[in-house]
Every structure is written in C-alpha cells, then in structure tokens.
Amino acid sequence: MTEVERAGVHKEHWGFNDEGQQEILLDPTPPARTQARLLIHEIIHGCYNATGDLANNAKLGEEDVCGYLDKQLTAVLLGNRWLFDVLEKAIHEDVRIV
Numbered sequence: 256m257t258e259v260e261r262a263g264v265h266k267e268h269w270g271f272n273d274e275g276q277q278e279i280l281l282d283p284t285p286p287a288r289t290q291a292r293l294l295i296h297e298i299i300h301g302c303y304n305a306t307g308d309l310a311n312n313a314k315l316g317e318e319d320v321c322g323y324l325d326k327q328l329t330a331v332l333l334g335n336r337w338l339f340d341v342l343e344k345a346i347h348e349d350v351r352i353v
C-alpha cells in the first residue's frame with residue numbers, strides 16, 4: 256500500500272488491516288467506542304486470514320470457525336499486552352484510539 260493509499264484509507268473504509276505491513280489503520284474521526292469496535296473487527300479479520308485452513312474451507316461449521324479464531328485472538332492478546340488497556344479506555348472513558 257502506497258502512502259497516498261494509506262492516507263486515504265478512511266475514505267473507503269473505517270478500518271483496514273494491512274497484513275503486508277502487519278498494521279491496522281483506523282479512521283480517526285469516529286467516536287472512541289466505534290473505534291474500539293472497528294479495531295476488534297480488523298483484529299478478527301487478521302485472525303481469520305491467519306488461518307489458511309479456515310479461509311479456504313467453506314465446509315467448516317461455527318464451532319470449527321470459533322475454535323480457530325479463539326486461538327488466533329488469544330495469540331494477539333498474548334503478543335499485545337497494551338491492547339486491553341486501549342480498548343478499555345476507548346469503550347469506558349471515551350479516549351480515542353487514533
């Protein structure tokens with residue numbers, strides 16, 4: 256993604272998971288709680304795409320999908336100790352993420 260594309264990402268999406276850069280971009284204009292939801296949404300996209308099995312297998316049921324995603328989300332939380340604090344402040348204290 257070029258810098259121009261990065262700067263304009265919020266015009267087409269409120270959030271974007273740039274997996275090539277391992278970075279999530281968020282629109283800075285929505286309220287904090289909406290930003291928290293968007294961040295969680297983009298993390299879930301990353302978890303989904305990290306499981307090649309999941310993305311390529313339309314026959315998986317809900318429990319299988321949740322089983323894949325719980326492992327991925329747990330890994331995200333293990334690797335990003337700051338994440339709960341950021342979400343807590345956005346959701347309960349109206350502190351914007353970006």
Ligand SMILES: [Zn+2]
Nearest residue numbers: 270296297300
């Ligand atoms: Zn989405």
